[in-house]
Amino acid sequence: MAWTLVTPSSRGIGFALTRHLLRTLPPAIPIVATARSDLPGTKEKLLSSLNLAESQASRLDLQECDVLSESSISNLAAYCKERYNDRSQNKGAHLRLAFMTPGMLMPERAPDKIEYESALETLKLNLLAPMMLVKHFSGFVPRKSTKLEGVEGLPASAVLALMSARVGSIGDNRLGGWYSYRSSKSGVNQLVKSTDIHLKMQSGPNAMCVGLHPGTVRTDLSKEFWNNTPKEKLFSPEFSAEKLIEVVNGLNEDSRGRCWDWAGKEIPP
Template sequence: MPPWSLISPASRGIGFALAKRVLQETNAPVVVTARKDLDKTKEELLDGTNIDESRLRVLKLDVLDESTIADAAAECKKHFDPKNHTLQLAFMVPGILFPEKAPAQIDAEKALLTFRTNTIGPMLMIKHFSPFLPKKNASRNNGDEMKGLPSIATAAVMSARVGSISDNSLGGWYSYRASKAGVNQLVKTFDNHLKTSSGDNAMAVALHPGTVKTDLSKDFWGNVKKEKLFERDWVAERLIDVVTEVGVEGRGKCWDWDGKEVPP
């Protein structure tokens, strides 16, 4: 069963870097998503590479609109029917941040948008894309098509260290922290499902990328030590290494860019 990969969204930030890295380091088809400017996203991902553009498919998807998630999944089924193909690597990385330093700064609408984007968005993606992961009785992929891909089909959802309840010693960022704690619970729950449906053929993990030079974190770069402020391309490389190396023993947990577990 030939493998394929999914990165959503991939128009900018870490998602873009992950998509470019997966395209460069693997041989299998890659599906990425964007809310708009699909042709521009494809052009920018292929720019400066010698990648066969037939390997890359860009689909419209907005995690705030479940119909677009369903449509993207339906389009994938046309090309990668789960009976004949395996979603071997999926990165679900939507993210938004409104920092609240004190309770008085909490805004209900912004908090709701944070949860809809960071937590419910990946939840709905799992709903529509989990059927593409291999079942328990599926044969393992091997051969050249598996180059650079994890041996166990993996769904990776972007979390954050601030989503750790036991590691929270500073407070603040109420909505963002809570949404990422929700991601960790989502991943654990989904992985329990995969243990039943897929056995050791598929698993789910959460990821902490560190502080990366993206639009999401730009307002806080000045508060981060230079050696702890990462370039997105370097982080993408590290996260892919972590996903391919963590193994079945690391399923259902949150892992940082350095391959260390983030406590719940």
């Protein structure tokens, strides 16, 4: 049996991704979603107005997780191992798709605008949080010996998808600024590559890691820049989620270890 993960899921792109998976995946595929607090309220919002059958709604497994706390991530992983991945209990499931979406943005326009504590928080959330998620969840993907079956709505191989950004590209950096955000997303791209090398050794073609750029999305993270973004380039979270899932479902062996934007175009390192 396959299972999926979206963390965090309480707002923004993670929220939209979770709702999209609830609408489109077969009812037998569990969706583990996370929030730091108010699980009942978050679950109600995630299911609101979707008009799902009971079998579709009941597979939403919302769990508490603070992605800034390794112990919280470790507790979530222990729960998922016991519930879904514990082969000793003949459950034999594999993590087939994980969206790791934590992010924040401090737009420093010059070096003298960098504040140590803000930069540190940016690096913690944008880079160390996905690093710890990779640490605790990369072992749940299928190994080389596993014969994967196709699942409607899921990519052919298991995918760990980390949220990157176009501004994380060093080669594409023509404007400068955004020091902590750019640096953190460049780090994510390196994390993607190193994780993918590990997965290729561990799982062969059965698992990969990629980075994703969602575009400029109408979320709290980008709110300061809505007025300066052309209307056709400012996406709703729902549109971005749909496009990212299309990209992930279109991945092949040549796609691994790289960063892809919402339109399926590669973002250079």
